[in-house]
Amino acid sequence: MSERPYVIDQMISAKSIAARIEELCGEIAQEYKETDKLVVVGLLRGSFVFIADLVRELDLPVEVDFLEASSYGNAMESSREVRILKDLRGEIEGRDVLVVEDIVDTGHTLTHVLHLLKSRNPAKLRTIALLDKPSRREADIKADWIGFSIPDEFVVGYGIDFAQRNRNLPFIGKVRFTE
Ligand code: IMP
Ligand code: MG
DSSP states (O other): OOOSOEEEEEEEOHHHHHHHHHHHHHHHHHHTTTOSOEEEEEEETTTHHHHHHHHHHOOSOEEEEEEEEOOOTTSSSOOSOOOEEEOOSSOOTTSEEEEEEEEESSSHHHHHHHHHHHTTOOSEEEEEEEEEOGGGOOSSOOOSEEEEEOOSOOEEBTTBOBTTBOTTOSSEEEEEEOO
């Protein structure tokens, strides 16, 4: 838990997020229009709100699965060591896989997860991230679809936490310390 007092300034409204998801789903539906093999894989826990809105906007036959990789722990700094805490329930060999991430920051988490999933021989492996912080990138990776590119700010809401709090905010806000 953070002891330092902070406030949250809205950065992206719930309305803007919904509009962007509608746009992205148009593109995704085009890409997958021929398939009935799509598995949408949410990276827990940060993507749970995004994936819920995303799949409801996708007019395609989809399956949903989840994977949990460790990253920040309870701190604000990412670690390069990524561990799989919870694996997929289903097989992805020969399937079309869309990995859903909340934020691509240093890029280590997504790199590690894609490496793992690739080794299971999916037919197609694509990624979507709600947020991208390109200025923080350490690994050479970019999501195929990005909701919003943002500056180097620590953000919360819409599934994304600071020390496990604020995931339930309906918008994306940035954390501003007041002391
Ligand atoms: P990466 O491995 O550095 O790309 O870290 C990705 C993960 O770190 C994301 O999935 C988030 O869970 C977390 N993360 C990165 N930036 C933020 C942030 O601004 N707020 C909250 N969590 C973040
Ligand atoms: Mg995450």
